[in-house]
Amino acid sequence: MDRTALVTGASAGIGEATVKRLLADGYTVYAAARRTDRLLSLAAAGARPVALDLTDDASLVAAVERIGIETGRLDVLVNNAGYGSYGALEDVPVEEARRQFEVNLFGAARLCQLALPMMRAQKRGRIVNVSSIGGKGGEPFGAWYHATKFALEGLSDSLRMELIPFGIDVVVIEPGAIRTEWGGIAHESMLRMSGDTAYGPYARRHAKMFEAAAASKMPSPPEVVADIIGRAVAARRPRTRYAAGGGARMILFLQRFLTDRMQDRLMWRISQANR
Secondary structure (H helix, E strand, O other), X not given: OOOEEEEOOOOOHHHHHHHHHHHHOOOEEEEEEOOHHHHHHHHHOOOEEEEOOOOOHHHHHHHHHHHHHHHOOOOEEEEOOOOXXXXXXXXXXXXXHHHHHHHHHHHHHHHHHHHHHHHHHHOOEEEEEEOOHHHOOOOOXXXXXXXXXXXXXXXXXXXXXXXXXXXXXXXXXXXXXXXXXXXHHHHHHHHHHHOOOOOHXXXXXHHHHHHHHHHOOOOEOHHHHHXXXXXXXXXXXXXXXXXXXXXXXXXXXXXXXXXXXXXXXXXXXXXXOOO
């Protein structure tokens, strides 16, 4: 049986690696990104490029309608697209906060709405939502980003229960430190938003922490996450959550035993260690 998958945020990092993994597993894969010029190598590998803007509903509708016309089915939806907008909550304009939610949460939720009629008709399907260890704990200067990931975790849990009667499963992937463009974007936005405000000395130290982490051996290649997504998609009965790469399991393990105040103090010390 031919199987079809849609992967968002496919132009780089985890999304690109996931497209390659699902192609190798025999899927017809629609690789979605805002800039289709960055999908040329995936198209050469056999993927079908899709122009997709998560803040534009017409773009989302057109993408899913195209899949329905061309293949008549959608077996896997990987909601991977997202970005980290950092800066002190006081400094980040609400318009940017809303955009963060549009991309990281509402765009994913809307794709679920559009994909589910096909999946229900098939009486099977799998939705994979790429969250973060940041969906389980906070971090200074990342309030809006972490809020979107906490929300995605709650959405996924509720949706998974709603879909029990229809044979559709929802899986959450919680990456740790991964070597992608994400860190550079978060670093740049933090300095731009808070580097010269009352929070500046602390935001600049946190930015140095990002730099040190990126230069260390801690970040895993995106293929580590893609392989876990591949296993989660193939499993007859997948786990509800998978920790992936870059210290994710260790951090989630520690969160089970540390109080909130202990986690606050530890995270703040790490944040401010680079003077």
